[in-house]
Amino acid sequence: MLFMESFEMAITALTANKLRSLLTMLGIIIGVGAVIAMVSVGMGVRKNVTDSIASLGSNMLIVMPGSSNRGGPRGAAGSMQTLKLDDAEAIKKKIKNIDYVSPTVSNSYQIVNGNQNWNSSVTGVVPEYMAIQSLKVSSGSFITDDDLTKRNRVAVIGTTVASNLFGSENPVGKNIRVNNSPFKVVGVLESKGQSSVGQDQDDVVIVPLTTAQERLLGITYIRSINVQVSESSKMDQVQSEIETLLRQRHKITGGKEDDFNVRNLTSLMETMTQTTTMITLLLGSIAGISLVVGGIGIMNIMMVSVTERTREIGIRKALGATFQNIMTQFLIESIVISVIGGLIGIVLGIGISKLIAQFGNFTTVVTMLPIIVSFFFSVGIGLFFGIYPARKAAKLDPIEALRYE
Amino acid sequence: MKTPTIQLAGIKKIYQVGDQEVAALAGIDLTIHQGEFAALMGPSGSGKSTLMNILGCLDRPTCGSYKLDGEEVAKLDDDSLAKTRNKKIGFVFQNFNLLSRISALENVALPLVYAGIGKSERLEKAREMLDSVGLGDRADHQPNELSGGQRQRVAIARALVNDPHIIMADEPTGNLDTKSTREIMDIFEKMHGLGRTIILVTHEPEIAACASRQLLVRDGLITKDAGKGEVMEVV
Numbered sequence: 001m002l003f004m005e006s007f008e009m010a011i012t013a014l015t016a017n018k019l020r021s022l023l024t025m026l027g028i029i030i031g032v033g034a035v036i037a038m039v040s041v042g043m044g045v046r047k048n049v050t051d052s053i054a055s056l057g058s059n060m061l062i063v064m065p066g067s068s069n070r071g072g073p074r075g076a077a078g079s080m081q082t083l084k085l086d087d088a089e090a091i092k093k094k095i096k097n098i099d100y101v102s103p104t105v106s107n108s109y110q111i112v113n114g115n116q117n118w119n120s121s122v123t124g125v126v127p128e129y130m131a132i133q134s135l136k137v138s139s140g141s142f143i144t145d146d147d148l149t150k151r152n153r154v155a156v157i158g159t160t161v162a163s164n165l166f167g168s169e170n171p172v173g174k175n176i177r178v179n180n181s182p183f184k185v186v187g188v189l190e191s192k193g194q195s196s197v198g199q200d201q202d203d204v205v206i207v208p209l210t211t212a213q214e215r216l217l218g219i220t221y222i223r224s225i226n227v228q229v230s231e232s233s234k235m236d237q238v239q240s241e242i243e244t245l246l247r248q249r250h251k252i253t254g255g256k257e258d259d260f261n262v263r264n265l266t267s268l269m270e271t272m273t274q275t276t277t278m279i280t281l282l283l284g285s286i287a288g289i290s291l292v293v294g295g296i297g298i299m300n301i302m303m304v305s306v307t308e309r310t311r312e313i314g315i316r317k318a319l320g321a322t323f324q325n326i327m328t329q330f331l332i333e334s335i336v337i338s339v340i341g342g343l344i345g346i347v348l349g350i351g352i353s354k355l356i357a358q359f360g361n362f363t364t365v366v367t368m369l370p371i372i373v374s375f376f377f378s379v380g381i382g383l384f385f386g387i388y389p390a391r392k393a394a395k396l397d398p399i400e401a402l403r404y405e
Numbered sequence: 406m407k408t409p410t411i412q413l414a415g416i417k418k419i420y421q422v423g424d425q426e427v428a429a430l431a432g433i434d435l436t437i438h439q440g441e442f443a444a445l446m447g448p449s450g451s452g453k454s455t456l457m458n459i460l461g462c463l464d465r466p467t468c469g470s471y472k473l474d475g476e477e478v479a480k481l482d483d484d485s486l487a488k489t490r491n492k493k494i495g496f497v498f499q500n501f502n503l504l505s506r507i508s509a510l511e512n513v514a515l516p517l518v519y520a521g522i523g524k525s526e527r528l529e530k531a532r533e534m535l536d537s538v539g540l541g542d543r544a545d546h547q548p549n550e551l552s553g554g555q556r557q558r559v560a561i562a563r564a565l566v567n568d569p570h571i572i573m574a575d576e577p578t579g580n581l582d583t584k585s586t587r588e589i590m591d592i593f594e595k596m597h598g599l600g601r602t603i604i605l606v607t608h609e610p611e612i613a614a615c616a617s618r619q620l621l622v623r624d625g626l627i628t629k630d631a632g633k634g635e636v637m638e639v640v
Contacts, residue, residue, distance in 0.1 A: 316515070
C-alpha cells in the first residue's frame with residue numbers, strides 16, 4: 001500500500017480522538033522539551049566555565065613562586081620572593097615555542113581623582129600583557145616598552161574605575177593618585193564585563209611592571225609569569241623546559257624542592273570541560289527518561305486503539321489488507337504522534353531555555369545537536385513502542401476480528 | 406469443460422475444544438460454476454458460517470482441497486489469501502461492516518486502496534459504483550447518516566468495486582425491513598444476471614428461493630442440493 005494512504009488513515013484516526021492524541025503526544029512533547037532545555041542549561045554552564053578559563057588566555061602556563069618554608073611555619077603559595085623579572089626575560093630568550101611571556105605583580109590601592117576615590121586592584125605588567133589577556137584599548141594607548149624601561153608613572157584604567165573617578169569625562173591625559181603618587185592616565189580599556197565567577201573585569205588599573213615594583217610596592221620579585229605557548233601540543237614540553245631552566249637559574253639541584261610552581265591551564269580546562277560535559281549528559285539523560293516514559297504512553301494508547309478497532313482491522317483484512325498493510329497503518333500512526341510531539345517539544349524546549357535565560361539569570365546555550373538527537377530519539381521511540389501494538393493488530397485473525405463486538 | 410469457479414473436495418474443519426475434537430465441517434465436496442447463484446442454508450451450528458469463511462478465503466480448512474478458479478488455495482499463506490480476497494471475492498455482511506469514521510465514498514474505495522490503485526482513479530470508480538446502487542447523492546455521508554438499506558447498498562458497492570467475480574453474502578438482509586430486503590435482493594439478482602457467481606448464506610427460505618441453487622448444510626455436511634424455486638425447510 002502506498003505510504004500516503006497510510007498517512008491519511010493515521011491522520012483520520014488521530015483527529016477522530018483529538019484529546020487522546022494530544023495527551024499521548026504530551027509525553028513526547030515534555031520529553032523532548034525537557035531534554036533540549038536541560039541540555040541547554042548544561043551547555044550554558046560549560047560555556048561559562050570555558051569562557052572564564054579562555055579569558056585567562058589559551059595555551060597558558062602560569063609560573064608562580066613556591067611557598068616559603070624557612071624557619072618552620074610555611075607561607076601561602078606564592079609567598080617566596082625568588083621569582084625575578086630576569087627569570088621572565090630568560091624564559092623568553094631561551095625557550096622555543098613561546099608566543100608571549102608576561103610577568104605581573106599586583107596589589108590593591110586607593111585610587112584618587114580630585115574628591116573622588118575608589119579602591120581597585122593595581123597590576124604591574126609588561127606590554128605583552130595586552131595580547132596575552134586579549135585586552136583592547138577603547139581610547140588612548142597601552143603601556144609601552146619605553147614606559148617599562150623608564151619606570152614611567154602612567155596607568156591604563158578599566159571602565160569601572162574610569163566611571164567611578166571621572167564620570168562621563170574622558171580620563172585620557174588626566175592625572176590620578178595611586179597610593180598618593182601621581183600617575184598619568186594614558187588609556188582606557190574596552191569593557192570586558194563580569195567574569196563567570198562574578199568578578200568585575202573592568203575594575204582594574206594597569207601600570208608598568210617596573211613602576212609598580214619600585215614606586216608602589218618597593219619589591220624586586222614578581223608574583224607570577226604567564227607564558228603563552230604557541231601550540232597546545234607543546235604545552236608539556238615547554239612546561240618541563242621552564243622547570244629545568246628555573247631550577248638551573250635558582251640553583252636547585254638534585255632532590256631539593258622547587259621554589260616555584262608551573263601550572264597548566266589547558267589541563268584545567270580539559271578537566272572542567274569533562275566535568276561540565278558529564279553534567280550536561282546527566283541532565284540530558286534524566287530528561288531522556290521522561291522521553292522513554294512518553295514512549296510507553298504511546299504504546300499504551302496504541303494497544304487500546306488496536307483493541308477498540310479490532311472490527312475495523314477485521315473489515316480491512318476481509319477487503320484484502322495484508323499483514324504489511326495493517327502493520328504500516330498502525331506504525332505510521334504512532335510515528336505521526338511522536339513526530340508531531342517531537343516538533344512541538346523542540347519549540348517548547350527552546351522556549352523554556354530562553355525563559356530560563358531571561359528570568360533565571362542563567363546562561364543557556366541551545367545547540368542543534370540535542371535538538372536533532374532528541375527529535376530522532378522520539379521518532380525512534382514512536383517506532384519502537386509502536387511495533388508491538390501494530391504487530392498485534394496485523395496478526396489478528398480476520399474472522400475473530402469481524403466477530404468482535 | 407470450463408474449470409469450475411469453486412471446487413471443494415473432502416474439506417474438513419476440526420476445532421480443538423479442550424481435549425475433544427469437534428468437526429465443524431466433516432468432509433464437504435462441492436462444485437460451483439461460474440454464474441451460479443447458490444444459497445447456503447442451515448440451522449445455527451450446522452457449519453455454514455465455517456464453510457462460508459473457507460469459501461471466502463478468510464479461513465483455511467484443516468484438510469481437503471479447495472480450488473478457486475482451478476488454483477489450490479487451501480494451503481496459501483495469510484498474505485496470499487488477503488490478495489485473493491481482494492481480487493476475486495466481494496463480501497457483504499449482515500451488519501454491513503462499514504468503517505464509521507469515513508464517508509460512504511471512501512468506504513467503497515477501500516478495497517482499491519489495498520489493490521494499489523491511485524487515489525483519483527479509486528474515487529472515480531467508487532463514485533460510479535455508488536451511482537449504480539442508486540446512492541450517488543449520498544457519497545459524502547458517513548455510514549451513521551444512512552439507513553440500514555442504504556448502508557447495505559454501500560456495502561454491496563464496496564464488494565463490487567474491485568470487480569470480483571464471486572460475491573459472498575452472509576445474511577445480507579438479516580437486519581433489514583421487507584422493503585430494503587427486496588431492494589437488496591433485486592441488486593443480487595441483477596448481479597447474477599450479469600454473470601457473477603453469488604454465494605448467499607441465509608436461514609430464510611424465501612430469500613434462498615431467489616437463488617438458482619439451494620444447499621442445505623447440517624452437521625458439517627451438505628445434506629441437500631436442490632435447484633431454483635424449491636422451498637426448503639431449514640429445521
